[in-house]
Amino acid sequence: MEKKAINTLPKTPTGIEGFDEITFGGLPTGRPTLICGGAGCGKTLFAMEFLVRGATQFDEPGVFMSFEETKEELVSNVASLGFDLEDLIQKKKIALDHVHIERSEIEETGEYDLEGLFIRLEYAIDSIGAKRVVLDTIESLFAGLPNQLILRAELRRLFRWLKNKGVTALITGERGDGTLTRQGLEEYVSDCVIFLDHRVTEQTSTRRLRVVKYRGTVHGTNEYPFLIDEDGFSVLPVTSLGLRHVVSNDRISSGIPALDKMLEGEGYYRGSTILVSGTAGVGKTSMAAHFAEAACKRGERVLYFCFEESPNQLMRNMLSIGIDLGNWQQKGLLQFQATRPTFYGLEMHLAVTHKTVKAFKPDIVIFDPINTFAANDTEIEVKAMLMRIVDFLKANQITAMFTSLTSNRCVADSSDIGLSSLIDTYIMLRNIEFNGERNRGLYVLKSRGMANSNQIREFILTDKGVELREVYIGAKGVLTGSARIAQEASEYAELLIHQKDIERRKHEIVLKRKALEAQIDALQADFESVESEAIELIEMEQDKIERLKRNKAEMAKSRRVEIEDITSNNLKI
Amino acid sequence: MKEKKSNIKSLPDDFGLDISKPSKDKYVLRLYVTGSTNRSFSAISNLKKICEEYLEGRYELEVIDLYQKPGLAKGDQIIAAPTLLKKLPLPFRRIIGDMSNKEKVLVGLDLREQ
Numbered sequence: 001m002e003k004k005a006i007n008t009l010p011k012t013p014t015g016i017e018g019f020d021e022i023t024f025g026g027l028p029t030g031r032p033t034l035i036c037g038g039a040g041c042g043k044t045l046f047a048m049e050f051l052v053r054g055a056t057q058f059d060e061p062g063v064f065m066s067f068e069e070t071k072e073e074l075v076s077n078v079a080s081l082g083f084d085l086e087d088l089i090q091k092k093k094i095a096l097d098h099v100h101i102e103r104s105e106i107e108e109t110g111e112y113d114l115e116g117l118f119i120r121l122e123y124a125i126d127s128i129g130a131k132r133v134v135l136d137t138i139e140s141l142f143a144g145l146p147n148q149l150i151l152r153a154e155l156r157r158l159f160r161w162l163k164n165k166g167v168t169a170l171i172t173g174e175r176g177d178g179t180l181t182r183q184g185l186e187e188y189v190s191d192c193v194i195f196l197d198h199r200v201t202e203q204t205s206t207r208r209l210r211v212v213k214y215r216g217t218v219h220g221t222n223e224y225p226f227l228i229d230e231d232g233f234s235v236l237p238v239t240s241l242g243l244r245h246v247v248s249n250d251r252i253s254s255g256i257p258a259l260d261k262m263l264e265g266e267g268y269y270r271g272s273t274i275l276v277s278g279t280a281g282v283g284k285t286s287m288a289a290h291f292a293e294a295a296c297k298r299g300e301r302v303l304y305f306c307f308e309e310s311p312n313q314l315m316r317n318m319l320s321i322g323i324d325l326g327n328w329q330q331k332g333l334l335q336f337q338a339t340r341p342t343f344y345g346l347e348m349h350l351a352v353t354h355k356t357v358k359a360f361k362p363d364i365v366i367f368d369p370i371n372t373f374a375a376n377d378t379e380i381e382v383k384a385m386l387m388r389i390v391d392f393l394k395a396n397q398i399t400a401m402f403t404s405l406t407s408n409r410c411v412a413d414s415s416d417i418g419l420s421s422l423i424d425t426y427i428m429l430r431n432i433e434f435n436g437e438r439n440r441g442l443y444v445l446k447s448r449g450m451a452n453s454n455q456i457r458e459f460i461l462t463d464k465g466v467e468l469r470e471v472y473i474g475a476k477g478v479l480t481g482s483a484r485i486a487q488e489a490s491e492y493a494e495l496l497i498h499q500k501d502i503e504r505r506k507h508e509i510v511l512k513r514k515a516l517e518a519q520i521d522a523l524q525a526d527f528e529s530v531e532s533e534a535i536e537l538i539e540m541e542q543d544k545i546e547r548l549k550r551n552k553a554e555m556a557k558s559r560r561v562e563i564e565d566i567t568s569n570n571l572k573i
Numbered sequence: 574m575k576e577k578k579s580n581i582k583s584l585p586d587d588f589g590l591d592i593s594k595p596s597k598d599k600y601v602l603r604l605y606v607t608g609s610t611n612r613s614f615s616a617i618s619n620l621k622k623i624c625e626e627y628l629e630g631r632y633e634l635e636v637i638d639l640y641q642k643p644g645l646a647k648g649d650q651i652i653a654a655p656t657l658l659k660k661l662p663l664p665f666r667r668i669i670g671d672m673s674n675k676e677k678v679l680v681g682l683d684l685r686e687q
Contacts, residue, residue, distance in 0.1 A: 105667050107668045107680060108669055108677065109674045109677040110671040110673035110677075111670055111673070112654060112656075112670045113607075113653065114652055117651075117652040117653075141652070
């Protein structure tokens, strides 16, 4: 974008999706541009769309001078793309002129020039105040007019004349043998040259566009895939995005609470790229479905590319783990896009992705699975394509989830088409084979920008969806499934025994105390009886003493003897 | 196709005889020029000479300056200038150039076999 400030060359937007982005603004204003390519590569369509969009979106009328197709042919050809040419002609937005040259009718009788063509063109331009001109395909003149010298001189003059006229011209040219155009038009039109290509590799065809040269400005130099469909032309400038995405701190749930917990308790970052990788039947699609459902519940839009299952099959299968995707599809929050990876080439997939994403405007895109691409293309191309997809989605703050099937052996590395570097959160699902059964384990291989858990969890599919359990890690290693359950049971049993032991000991003490207390009671009773006996004896003895005293006193009374001394001095009780 | 037709037509008339009497049809000609250039003038004068010589009394020649009537160029499919249109007799022909090559003009006008 900063480039625009430096760039003083005025540009005319074509309105063609993506093209203006790779040329940083469009075609050079007031200069001729050459667009060349083989038969059927889309030159005429590109040119026509340039005019139609100019007329409808930028209020720049245009002249289409056709040297091949008649007006009727052109009108009906572009009608299939939704352009109402007849209407635009009526409204004087577009002028069509079909130049017909019949070699057999012509006799050369001396010197001539192409002033007639100039006048004709000027007349057409002036009649509607055209700012844009298309000459399609001017090379037909070479077949109609025998004198090449005159023709070349006149063409040179024509392009100069167009420049002076100040119209933005687009000239189409057929690709030649080893040259860009058959008649070397690139010699005359040297400001901007665009090359269209239509290649078939491995039985799939891809259209590509390249800006060969663009004088006085920067431009993307790559080959960009493009599409021609019912909406016209669209070029995919995905690689021009670079690494300048805006990032979000927003977090979104994975749909599995236990997995969110492993990711700082909050889940993925919005706009990040998530890879779920694992062997066959490990539950990748289930995880994707969870993610999709969670997003739909938040009211977000999900675009689901399924490359292996039909949407109906997928929905049925997901119902079995309690996820009703059909419901969300009906509400319009979820859209499926199902194609076989072999159906078209990588670029076409990219293009379709691009287009569907732009049309549906999802918050989340799921690709399930990506590695089926690798079957028909080389890995480097697949990686390049995925990189473009990732770039494109990131730039639009769309969270992407890829699932990837890996072979059981080299789980972490050879898998996933060398994708790991593109991925922000990488979740591995793996089978743990032990003790005669196969269980699923899940761990977070990496998750950029968060303190993710390093634990392996057991991944269980239930009729209420995915559950994650702690796995048993002990002396015997990682235990999952029934081994884990057995281990847990034995631990529980041991615990029970210990508990019983404690109970028993407690009981014993109670009993002991009771016995002791009984003993104490008995002793007390003993003592009490002894004590009471003693008191009785004492009382009896005191009685005796009293009686003796009384007897003595009575005796003394009778004998008149003083006895107080005896009692007071000798006897003390 | 058109040429073949003309050949067949001319066969019964005068077989093998060159200039004698090619046709008594009336010639309708239209010459497009671009302004008052030397080339325009030489085209007009060259053509008039030929017409007087070969088609005296049976031709109609209209000279049009494209600068004056640019709208006609599209309908008559003019690209080169000067261009002479032989509208009648059929076949339709366009003869381009300054008419300096008399033999070629005659061929174009079907006044001489090639």
